[in-house]
Amino acid sequence: MQVWNDYQSENKDRFLNELLDLLRIPSVSARTEHKDDMVTCAEAVKARLLEAGADKVEIYPTEGHPLVYGEKIIDPTKPTVLVYGHYDVQPADPLELWNSGPFDPLIKDGKIYARGSCDDKGQFYMHVKALETMVKTNTLTTNIKFCIEGEEEVGSPNLGKFVKTHKELLKADVILISDTAMISLDTPSIDIGVRGLSYIEVEVTGPNRDLHSGVYGGAVANPITILAKMIASLHDENNHITIPGFYDDVAISTEEERKLMAMAPFDAKEYADDLGVKELWGEKGFSTNERTGIRPTLELNGIWGGYTGEGAKTVLPSKAFAKISARLVPNQGSDKITEILINHLQKIAPPYVTVKATLHHGGEPYMTPIDSKGYKAAAKAMETTFSKTPIPVRGGGSIPICALFEKELGLKIVFMGFGLDSDNLHSPNEKFNIENFYKGIETIPHFHKYFAEMS
Amino acid sequence: MQVWNDYQSENKDRFLNELLDLLRIPSVSARTEHKDDMVTCAEAVKARLLEAGADKVEIYPTEGHPLVYGEKIIDPTKPTVLVYGHYDVQPADPLELWNSGPFDPLIKDGKIYARGSCDDKGQFYMHVKALETMVKTNTLTTNIKFCIEGEEEVGSPNLGKFVKTHKELLKADVILISDTAMISLDTPSIDIGVRGLSYIEVEVTGPNRDLHSGVYGGAVANPITILAKMIASLHDENNHITIPGFYDDVAISTEEERKLMAMAPFDAKEYADDLGVKELWGEKGFSTNERTGIRPTLELNGIWGGYTGEGAKTVLPSKAFAKISARLVPNQGSDKITEILINHLQKIAPPYVTVKATLHHGGEPYMTPIDSKGYKAAAKAMETTFSKTPIPVRGGGSIPICALFEKELGLKIVFMGFGLDSDNLHSPNEKFNIENFYKGIETIPHFHKYFAEMS
Numbered sequence: 076m077q078v079w080n081d082y083q084s085e086n087k088d089r090f091l092n093e094l095l096d097l098l099r100i101p102s103v104s105a106r107t108e109h110k111d112d113m114v115t116c117a118e119a120v121k122a123r124l125l126e127a128g129a130d131k132v133e134i135y136p137t138e139g140h141p142l143v144y145g146e147k148i149i150d151p152t153k154p155t156v157l158v159y160g161h162y163d164v165q166p167a168d169p170l171e172l173w174n175s176g177p178f179d180p181l182i183k184d185g186k187i188y189a190r191g192s193c194d195d196k197g198q199f200y201m202h203v204k205a206l207e208t209m210v211k212t213n214t215l216t217t218n219i220k221f222c223i224e225g226e227e228e229v230g231s232p233n234l235g236k237f238v239k240t241h242k243e244l245l246k247a248d249v250i251l252i253s254d255t256a257m258i259s260l261d262t263p264s265i266d267i268g269v270r271g272l273s274y275i276e277v278e279v280t281g282p283n284r285d286l287h288s289g290v291y292g293g294a295v296a297n298p299i300t301i302l303a304k305m306i307a308s309l310h311d312e313n314n315h316i317t318i319p320g321f322y323d324d325v326a327i328s329t330e331e332e333r334k335l336m337a338m339a340p341f342d343a344k345e346y347a348d349d350l351g352v353k354e355l356w357g358e359k360g361f362s363t364n365e366r367t368g369i370r371p372t373l374e375l376n377g378i379w380g381g382y383t384g385e386g387a388k389t390v391l392p393s394k395a396f397a398k399i400s401a402r403l404v405p406n407q408g409s410d411k412i413t414e415i416l417i418n419h420l421q422k423i424a425p426p427y428v429t430v431k432a433t434l435h436h437g438g439e440p441y442m443t444p445i446d447s448k449g450y451k452a453a454a455k456a457m458e459t460t461f462s463k464t465p466i467p468v469r470g471g472g473s474i475p476i477c478a479l480f481e482k483e484l485g486l487k488i489v490f491m492g493f494g495l496d497s498d499n500l501h502s503p504n505e506k507f508n509i510e511n512f513y514k515g516i517e518t519i520p521h522f523h524k525y526f527a528e529m530s
Numbered sequence: 531m532q533v534w535n536d537y538q539s540e541n542k543d544r545f546l547n548e549l550l551d552l553l554r555i556p557s558v559s560a561r562t563e564h565k566d567d568m569v570t571c572a573e574a575v576k577a578r579l580l581e582a583g584a585d586k587v588e589i590y591p592t593e594g595h596p597l598v599y600g601e602k603i604i605d606p607t608k609p610t611v612l613v614y615g616h617y618d619v620q621p622a623d624p625l626e627l628w629n630s631g632p633f634d635p636l637i638k639d640g641k642i643y644a645r646g647s648c649d650d651k652g653q654f655y656m657h658v659k660a661l662e663t664m665v666k667t668n669t670l671t672t673n674i675k676f677c678i679e680g681e682e683e684v685g686s687p688n689l690g691k692f693v694k695t696h697k698e699l700l701k702a703d704v705i706l707i708s709d710t711a712m713i714s715l716d717t718p719s720i721d722i723g724v725r726g727l728s729y730i731e732v733e734v735t736g737p738n739r740d741l742h743s744g745v746y747g748g749a750v751a752n753p754i755t756i757l758a759k760m761i762a763s764l765h766d767e768n769n770h771i772t773i774p775g776f777y778d779d780v781a782i783s784t785e786e787e788r789k790l791m792a793m794a795p796f797d798a799k800e801y802a803d804d805l806g807v808k809e810l811w812g813e814k815g816f817s818t819n820e821r822t823g824i825r826p827t828l829e830l831n832g833i834w835g836g837y838t839g840e841g842a843k844t845v846l847p848s849k850a851f852a853k854i855s856a857r858l859v860p861n862q863g864s865d866k867i868t869e870i871l872i873n874h875l876q877k878i879a880p881p882y883v884t885v886k887a888t889l890h891h892g893g894e895p896y897m898t899p900i901d902s903k904g905y906k907a908a909a910k911a912m913e914t915t916f917s918k919t920p921i922p923v924r925g926g927g928s929i930p931i932c933a934l935f936e937k938e939l940g941l942k943i944v945f946m947g948f949g950l951d952s953d954n955l956h957s958p959n960e961k962f963n964i965e966n967f968y969k970g971i972e973t974i975p976h977f978h979k980y981f982a983e984m985s
Contacts, residue, residue, distance in 0.1 A: 165845075169740070270744060293829075294801075295805055297829055299761070366749045367746065377835065377843070380833050428807075496746075500745065502740040502742065
């Protein structure tokens with residue numbers, strides 16, 4: 076559509092500058108000190124939606140951070156696309172590893188460096204600019220609803236309640252989410268699955284106070300040593316998870332599916348080199364793509380205990396802590412795995428210590444049917460703008476609210492992600508390629524057009 | 531000696547207040563931000579020594595924190611006692627576990643709560659007040675030299691050079707140190723051994739940057755998991771250290787020595803209850819006293835990596851760290867064990883990670899011969915003031931400079947400690963019983979008297 080291309084060419088610099096403004100707001104949902112920034116960010120999202128042509132936008136307060144709902148209804152009899160995204164971001168630390176300020180966006184070599192540039196401000200904002208493109212060129216063929224929340228990075232604790240109590244408001248025909256990656260601009264792909272999550276925190280308590288490691292060392296269990304032994308026991312020599320029941324509900328992929336996955340371009344040496352490791356690691360019997368796609372995993376996200384400052388302190392600490400998360404695949408259930416994890420950690424705790432394990436948050440795995448209308452419209456849209464058929468792939472990340480949306484709204488979800496695995500999501504120097512940002516804005520209107528045509 | 535008792539009774543409140551003033555100076559040697567406080571503290575020590583009657587006191591700068599030397603020479607032909615102590619203290623963190631300010635001494639239930647109250651300001655200050663007692667009552671029978679350093683808690687990196695270049699200045703007949711504990715005021719004891727130390731830090735690097743645990747989890751080694759596996763492998767199921775060569779030089783105690791040790795009063799239930807643990811832990815085949823006295827140990831003093839803040843962050847970190855220290859017994863050598871430790875950690879590192887292990891500091895174990903003049907004078911002094919013969923015991927802590935003193939100055943060392951194991955050394959709420967403080971001041975002059983008589 077030449078009219079879209081023309082409009083976008085004329086306005087591309089403004090599109091980019093608006094995104095940069097959004098990235099300057101430190102909307103870190105996990106940190107209470109950013110509570111006001113979250114409100115500021117929600118208000119900015121509302122303003123941008125109204126400017127883009129939404130005819131109703133509301134900020135809904137929740138028990139946590141506010142949610143922004145917006146809509147452009149052209150005709151209630153036409154199909155409706157519900158766009159989900161999130162304006163909250165991960166904490167920026169470790170700050171010392173950033174080459175520029177995480178909330179002071181830097182453009183370098185065609186990339187936008189900032190926390191949230193890809194996950195997810197840059198990606199949901201493509202939909203805002205796609206809306207603007209269609210409204211301003213008078214070419215909208217679907218109704219569009221936006222549900223942009225502020226708690227995705229902390230497990231969406233209040234979204235469930237909102238969805239359950241606003242089913243009519245959120246009524247739609249498909250849910251479209253850009254919060255995943257594609258292989259590359261040369262090899263477009265669409266995620267057809269996201270993994271579930273079970274994120275817990277473990278506290279191991281040994282003695283009731285920090286002790287002198289000389290006076291008491293060797294006579295009382297050191298909680299760091301015990302925690303290390305517990306963690307070490309969770310993977311066997313084949314890097315298979317040892318927790319009884321953990322794999323019980325894992326859907327086994329067919330040989331055909333595995334053959335298809337093996338066709339996606341993958342260079343192990345390049346992958347290892349990019350990460351700076353001599354050898355890759357993972358569950359024996361599975362390829363790297365399978366390990367991050369069709370297999371569940373158990374990762375240590377953090378560990379701490381005792382003296383961690385400068386120099387040396389001869390302390391035998393009272394407590395040691397770890398943050399542990401499992402990524403889940405169909406048909407594992409988050410609640411069940413959380414229970415299995417917590418019970419297992421308590422069961423393997425030796426009598427010298429007490430172990431407290433608690434849930435941070437969880438989420439269910441989700442699969443998009445590739446014969447659904449939404450998937451087909453997305454594939455055709457990408458075909459149009461990339462001149463290549465996108466490859467369906469299984470993503471490693473999690474979007475915990477997918478299962479909730481499907482259950483409560485009865486809708487299928489399509490993941491049309493324009494990020495790259497190398498975008499340093501959740502890491503220092505998060506980036507988003509400007510070209511990918513523009514490609515997303517270019518592609519999205521085609522999705523709406525094809526989805527309307529297929530309906 | 532009635533004259534000592536009278537003098538001390540008249541001045542006891544002042545003695546205590548002077549100690550409280552010293553405890554208000556946050557002389558944390560491990561932290562660069564306390565550099566000025568270290569100088570302030572050294573100057574305070576100098577002033578107190580001069581007031582107590584020392585006739586020459588000098589502050590010696592070092593490459594690190596200054597050292598205070600003082601002396602009272604009454605007659606060069608009389609025996610000389612060299613008192614060693616340290617005015618530096620351990621870091622106070624975790625601050626949130628203190629019931630009062632670590633550098634705002636609180637007196638409660640007959641105890642002084644403050645960082646350094648026992649280790650070692652309160653204990654070396656007993657010697658300053660004992661000097662004052664003898665000088666002011668004109669009863670000094672030995673020459674006394676003081677060597678009060680400011681780097682004991684960071685491994686005395688500059689003391690060796692000072693001792694080597696000031697042998698004449700430090701010339702003496704015995705070294706007297708109060709930096710250890712006794713069993714209780716009812717059961718006086720004297721430490722006849724301190725353990726050596728080898729304190730290292732380990733850095734495990736996996737990927738070259740923090741990663742999204744969903745995108746990369748399961749496909750690249752997590753440095754926390756690997757570090758945990760490495761730590762877990764260091765003790766076997768009998769809590770015996772598995773590092774090849776670690777026990778090679780350990781002096782095996784005789785059955786007779788072990789029988790004597792078993793006679794020291796010890797109540798395992800009381801010990802466990804005090805620490806708040808259900809079960810004690812330790813090397814199979816050894817009693818608790820043996821585990822902390824005659825056996826070497828390996829303790830985790832700190833561990834950190836990944837996200838350790840509030841809430842959840844789904845990161846697969848680039849690095850994980852640990853601080854690890856071994857306590858050594860005769861005839862283990864600190865340099866040799868450090869090399870064994872570092873080599874072992876590098877050897878067991880799997881190819882998925884790189885491991886960097888570095889020395890923080892070390893020190894040799896030391897034993898006091900119980901037939902030495904110094905030990906006999908100390909035992910007799912305690913007998914006099916406690917009306918009980920002190921029990922010789924093996925202490926678990928380390929005073930790394932002992933071996934250095936013996937080698938360079940050719941002197942035996944006597945540990946006359948008045949602290950208690952329950953004084954929370956290196957922990958929050960460090961304390962020193964006022965009664966123990968006064969008992970030390972009462973006992974020390976007797977040591978000088980008996981040592982002079984035996985010479």
